[in-house]
Amino acid sequence: xxxxxxxxxxxxxxxxxxxxxxxxxxxxxxxxxxxxxxxxxxxxxxxxxxxxxxxxxxxxxxxxxxxxxxxxxxxxxxxxxxxxxxxxxxxxxxxxxxxxxxxxxxxxxxxxxxxxxxxxxxxxxxxxxxxxxxxxxxxxxxxxxxxxxxxxxxxxxxxxxxxxxxxxxxxxxxxxxxxxxxxxxxxxxxxxxxxxxxxxxxxxxxxxxxxxxxxxxxxxxxxxxxxxxxxxxxxxxxxxxxxxxxxxxxxxxxxxxxxxxxxxxxxxxxxxxxxxxxxxxxxxxxxxxxxxxxxxxxxxxxxxxxxxxxxxxxxxxxxxxxxxxxxxxxxxxxxxxxxxxxxx
Amino acid sequence: xxxxxxxxxxxxxxxxxxxxxxxxxxxxxxxxxxxxxxxxxxxxxxxxxxxxxxxxxxxxxxxxxxxxxxxxxxxxxxxxxxxxxxxxxxxxxxxxxxxxxxxxxxxxxxxxxxxxxxxxxxxxxxxxxxxxxxxxxxxxxxxxxxxxxxxxxxxxxxxxxxxxxxxxxxxxxxxxxxxxxxxxxxxxxxxxxxxxxxxxxxxxxxxxxxxxxxxxxxxxxxxxxxxxxxxxxxxxxxxxxxxxxxxxxxxxxxxxxxxxxxxxxxxxxxxxxxxxxxxxxxxxxxxxxxxxxxxxxxxxxxxxxxxxxxxxxxxxxxxxxxxxxxxxxxxxxxxxxxxxxxxx
DNA sequence: TTGAAAGCGCTAACAT
DNA sequence: ATGTTAGCGCTTTCAA
Numbered sequence: 001x002x003x004x005x006x007x008x009x010x011x012x013x014x015x016x017x018x019x020x021x022x023x024x025x026x027x028x029x030x031x032x033x034x035x036x037x038x039x040x041x042x043x044x045x046x047x048x049x050x051x052x053x054x055x056x057x058x059x060x061x062x063x064x065x066x067x068x069x070x071x072x073x074x075x076x077x078x079x080x081x082x083x084x085x086x087x088x089x090x091x092x093x094x095x096x097x098x099x100x101x102x103x104x105x106x107x108x109x110x111x112x113x114x115x116x117x118x119x120x121x122x123x124x125x126x127x128x129x130x131x132x133x134x135x136x137x138x139x140x141x142x143x144x145x146x147x148x149x150x151x152x153x154x155x156x157x158x159x160x161x162x163x164x165x166x167x168x169x170x171x172x173x174x175x176x177x178x179x180x181x182x183x184x185x186x187x188x189x190x191x192x193x194x195x196x197x198x199x200x201x202x203x204x205x206x207x208x209x210x211x212x213x214x215x216x217x218x219x220x221x222x223x224x225x226x227x228x229x230x231x232x233x234x235x236x237x238x239x240x241x242x243x244x245x246x247x248x249x250x251x252x253x254x255x256x257x258x259x260x261x262x263x264x265x266x267x268x269x270x271x272x273x274x275x276x277x278x279x280x281x282x283x284x285x286x287x288x289x290x291x292x293x294x295x296x297x298x299x300x301x302x303x304x305x306x307x308x309x310x311x312x313x314x315x316x317x318x319x320x321x322x323x324x325x326x327x328x329x330x331x332x333x334x335x336x337x338x339x340x341x342x343x344x
Numbered sequence: 345x346x347x348x349x350x351x352x353x354x355x356x357x358x359x360x361x362x363x364x365x366x367x368x369x370x371x372x373x374x375x376x377x378x379x380x381x382x383x384x385x386x387x388x389x390x391x392x393x394x395x396x397x398x399x400x401x402x403x404x405x406x407x408x409x410x411x412x413x414x415x416x417x418x419x420x421x422x423x424x425x426x427x428x429x430x431x432x433x434x435x436x437x438x439x440x441x442x443x444x445x446x447x448x449x450x451x452x453x454x455x456x457x458x459x460x461x462x463x464x465x466x467x468x469x470x471x472x473x474x475x476x477x478x479x480x481x482x483x484x485x486x487x488x489x490x491x492x493x494x495x496x497x498x499x500x501x502x503x504x505x506x507x508x509x510x511x512x513x514x515x516x517x518x519x520x521x522x523x524x525x526x527x528x529x530x531x532x533x534x535x536x537x538x539x540x541x542x543x544x545x546x547x548x549x550x551x552x553x554x555x556x557x558x559x560x561x562x563x564x565x566x567x568x569x570x571x572x573x574x575x576x577x578x579x580x581x582x583x584x585x586x587x588x589x590x591x592x593x594x595x596x597x598x599x600x601x602x603x604x605x606x607x608x609x610x611x612x613x614x615x616x617x618x619x620x621x622x623x624x625x626x627x628x629x630x631x632x633x634x635x636x637x638x639x640x641x642x643x644x645x646x647x648x649x650x651x652x653x654x655x656x657x658x659x660x661x662x663x664x665x666x667x668x669x670x671x672x673x674x675x676x677x678x679x680x681x682x683x684x685x686x687x688x
Numbered sequence: 689t690t691g692a693a694a695g696c697g698c699t700a701a702c703a704t
Numbered sequence: 705a706t707g708t709t710a711g712c713g714c715t716t717t718c719a720a
Binding site for chain 1: 705706707708709711713714
């Protein structure tokens, strides 16, 4: 009944077992035998000892000594959201392939939490950070960049063109969506927006405006409702719009969760989609084609988003210089299904 | 144009600024002033210096010294899968609330990758680990547990009753699903299974068998197809079943992705759901109610799954002793919608 | 009430 | 070709 609290093996023990000094052991194991002209006999005996003892070097100690943690930080507003989950995965995979590990955190869509998490990640000496910022406050992030911490903003961002940002082409996406509605004859279109202060939301709104203007229509702000990208906001906004402006013939939801809320509201109001109400949404999702009204949507290439962010971060770390180009726009794609009816 | 490579402030610098020794500084800042009877004047001057210099202690150094990393490891088969993403989130949130950070990794549904990731996490001296194991090989995980590393298995697991495992009550869930179909008069039911060797799959199969037997029906293995929990497997399995056993009147998909595949297959084969084919699935999802055939499903409480796992892990770390109870079953819930037709 | 010093496990400059 | 030593930044024993 030995309660072996198996402390882990240290380099020193390996060195002793092999009858050499720790430095020799270190060199033999980190592939520097060649460079230090260590005899292959010695090298082998160190390797054997290490294997026999199941030695696994303490990355903690190594990091402290080398000041390289091989750690990346990721701060996302909601890890459970499939959109962000996909981003987390791409970053994780790319990191792993490069010998990095990722500390994943969830800011819960809250600025103070985000700030605290970033500090904590810094205290762990991460070598790079990707964040999808919650608020409109960019100061703390700019400071990170000025401290030479490789930083990449994803999805959301700021007008500050100095921070490396990768996000979708929201404006053309929104334009395409509106054009689709306009071409089908819709003239009173309700907008279910997400968080108003975020870059994606602002740019989608610009796209909406552009599209309207190119049709000679004007932008009626009483046709916009919503405050968040979640289901509840979509539901409330749709309910509000449908009762204040019953003449609405189509809804443009700024996220698939907003669309989900719209579906609930429409069903409660007895407005069948697409017959009594057309719907289009930003963000495609797996079941979109199998809905009662197969949903026409603007699909973001979320994998691409994550991959590009990861690549930019890793390159920045490797070269210790921020990329020339700061703004990266990932194209979106309009997926036509049948949630839009022709009218007029 | 000063290119300040702002090295971060160390405790030593704070001590110097405050005119005290590092030990005093350390004590003052880690709330041990009281215990060490440090004068409040000294304490304050240390705090002031720390604040002025924006001191942030190196968690790396602290961890090395104290042998406590405040790091948790999480290994999931696919972080982008909403089911696992939700788990990741719950663990992250609970960890954060307890001062822990989480290293998130993705095994890509591959055993060797999983093993490598676990080793790497160990090298980083994580204090606890939650893994959703890929294969049927439990040896390496048992060893971790024997090395006294707090470990919690989530979703999947083994028959080994010694490893702390939290998973859904797959068997009753599957029984409920089958009963629903049987009560509606279905007698030839195709099973779209997931990865055959996983615990959830095996237990769901048991539930299916039980339900069949209690009806006096026997379990026909030619009515089972599929090899993975993803869309492709569901699609192929459904296609296969629908052509080899065209008399099938209902399909039970073992995951919502499998159900998605079934939807595609059914649509290609011209079998309308629910009129020409009934469908039920394990795992609910947000849009299930708005499908062309609102999907009846067995809903897993994934948040609960994650929360329980996190709690068990954290408690294990705190008390340095594994919980009495090893097996945790989270209840599932049958959600009736209208993808099942009465027949016969 | 405070300081000096050891040491966590590793790497690398400086000896031989 | 290998060993000695210093030190990464912190906590904590031991001394005063």
